Amino acid sequence: MVNKKNVISTMLQSFISLGVISLVWIFFGFSISFGDSLDKLGIIGDPFQYLFLNNIGQNDSNIPYLLFAIFQLKFAIITPAIITGSFAERIRFRSYLLFMVLFTIFIYCPLAHMTWSSNGLFANFGNIIGINGYENLHVLDYAGGTVVHMSAGLAALCGAFYLGKRKITRTKPANIPFIILGTGLLWFGWFGFNAGSALAANFDAVVSFANTNIASSTSMITWILYDRFLNRKISAVNACVGAIVGLVAITPAAAFVSLSHSIVIGFISALVCNIFMNWIKKRNVIDDTLDVFATHGLGGICGMILTAVFANDVGLIFGKYQTLVLHLVACVIVILFVCIGSYIIYKIVDIILPLRVRDDQEEKGLDMSQHGEVIA
Numbered sequence: 089m090v091n092k093k094n095v096i097s098t099m100l101q102s103f104i105s106l107g108v109i110s111l112v113w114i115f116f117g118f119s120i121s122f123g124d125s126l127d128k129l130g131i132i133g134d135p136f137q138y139l140f141l142n143n144i145g146q147n148d149s150n151i152p153y154l155l156f157a158i159f160q161l162k163f164a165i166i167t168p169a170i171i172t173g174s175f176a177e178r179i180r181f182r183s184y185l186l187f188m189v190l191f192t193i194f195i196y197c198p199l200a201h202m203t204w205s206s207n208g209l210f211a212n213f214g215n216i217i218g219i220n221g222y223e224n225l226h227v228l229d230y231a232g233g234t235v236v237h238m239s240a241g242l243a244a245l246c247g248a249f250y251l252g253k254r255k256i257t258r259t260k261p262a263n264i265p266f267i268i269l270g271t272g273l274l275w276f277g278w279f280g281f282n283a284g285s286a287l288a289a290n291f292d293a294v295v296s297f298a299n300t301n302i303a304s305s306t307s308m309i310t311w312i313l314y315d316r317f318l319n320r321k322i323s324a325v326n327a328c329v330g331a332i333v334g335l336v337a338i339t340p341a342a343a344f345v346s347l348s349h350s351i352v353i354g355f356i357s358a359l360v361c362n363i364f365m366n367w368i369k370k371r372n373v374i375d376d377t378l379d380v381f382a383t384h385g386l387g388g389i390c391g392m393i394l395t396a397v398f399a400n401d402v403g404l405i406f407g408k409y410q411t412l413v414l415h416l417v418a419c420v421i422v423i424l425f426v427c428i429g430s431y432i433i434y435k436i437v438d439i440i441l442p443l444r445v446r447d448d449q450e451e452k453g454l455d456m457s458q459h460g461e462v463i464a
Contacts, residue, residue, distance in 0.1 A: 089267055089325070089378050091259040093453025094177045096461050101176075101184055102169040108185060109165045112192050114141050117164060118157045120197035122205050129216065130209040133201045150288040159284060160200070163232050167196050167240045173378030174244030175251045177259075178450055181458045183441040190433045191243060195426055200235050203227060210234075213414050222410050227418045228399055230296065231285040233340025233391040238422055241385020243430040244376065250434045251444050253375035255451065262463075264324055271328035275304060278335045282342040296342035299350040300335065306354030307334025314362055329383060333361045336387035341395035349398040357390040392419055 090098045109117070116135040123133030138144055144153045168188040172179075202209040209216065214225035229235060261267060282300045286293035311330025312322045320326075337357035338350055345353065365382040368374065376382065396415035397404045404412045437443060449457035456462055 089173075089261045090176050091453070092262040092463060093455055095262045095455065095463055097181065097454035097458055098172065098176045100459065101172040101181070104185070105165050105169040105188060108188055109168065109192055110161060112189055113157075113161045113164050115139070117192060117197050118160065120193065121160065121164075121200040122157075123201075125201070125205070125207045130205065130207050130212060131202055132198045133205060156287065159287075160204075163236055163281070164192060164196055164200070167236050168192060170237070170240035170380060170384055171244045171247060174248040174376045174380040176377040177454060178251055178254050178444055179247075179454075180441065180443060180445050181454070183437050183443045186441055187433060187437045187443075190437065191430065194433065195239060195243065195429050196235070199239055199422065199425070203229050203235050210418050213418065214410070217414075222414065225402065225408075225410055225414055227414055228344055228395050228402075228411070229340040229392070230342045230344060230395075231282045231339045233336065233388045233395070234418070234422055237336045237339060237384040237388030238392065238419075239426050241381045241383070241388055242423060242426040244380035245374070245385055246427055246430040247434060248374050248376040248381070250431065250438075254377070255447065257372075257375050261325065267328050268324055271331055275301075275331060275335065278304075278339075282339060286343060292343040295347075298347055299338050299342050299345060302347055303338035303350040303354035303357075304331045304334035306351045307331060307337065307358040310355050310358035311362055314359060329365075329379065330358055330362070332383050333357050333387045336384055337391035337394065340388070340391045341398065344395060344399040345403075346398075346400065353391065353394045353398065356394060357387055360390050361386050389419060 116139055118141060119138035120133045120135045123135065123137035126132050126134055138157070141154065141157055144157060168191055171191070172184065203211065205211060210227035210229075213227050214222035227234070278300055279297055283293045283297040286296060308327055308331040311333065312327050315326055316322055334354040334357060337353050341350070341353060361382050364386055365379055368376075368382065392415055393412070395403075396412040399411060400406070402408045402411045434443065445454065445457060453462075
């Protein structure tokens, strides 16, 4: 989706995350995320409990705990990779490496602990609030709508603001057929994230698998039909964007909603994100290169709220308004936490290693200026 002279740089920013975050996760990332809480609220785990993935051993669950740790690593890897789409074509590679490490340690891991650790803040939100009627209720995020997509989308928005606009914002995608191919691979791989989060070959896994496909299908079709309703052409790129929005939105709800409700989630999320994306482009106030916030950030927010509406037994449509209240409060906390924290990290990195490339390097293209390589 980026200009031809920035394809290698953009791809490498995602690919390098596999190596960097794997090491961070093994050293202390997993421990911060899933270790015993160091505080009473459950914001951060003990960074030394599973240092170098020691002391994991065997457990009584369906799978070895080491397998769970490596499975969770993949969520940690993809989150900073998603962020790169917002500041593509204008960030120094070395600066990005430092940002990626700091973001994972200080934003992603605490958020994962709050949401997915058994003693985390959001995992015990109702009991921590201590209000009658909220006991044993918690924030629902089945496979990363909050932890992955909201955090990545919000950090991406902050990054786009901080780095400013590109010198040339209207560029042609380098290879549209590869966009379709990549989306297909991503759609297929998403089954592993969502269905795999059941941690077993059981009914939850099957429901997650089905809901993931149905929501993405609905979102894609809704997106292109809405474009046509507004007399826009049905483009391949927008079909792919629509599919991604559906994948993002269903992620927190994958095992918690019925198949019919997954259709509604895909439909609503597609309309909201489509309207916002086109509105923000018309205003031209921010240069989010690959529309990361509109797809992952806003899509994640839609998914988080709609999960509280449709979740089986505890959702709003089942008369449980408390779950929606918890989700709305948590949504505000996550927005403040990620936005403030990300901005501070961008600022610190910029002081140590300037974030933005020089004008002449941007003009030359990041493939050549940062890596000395070009597409043949």
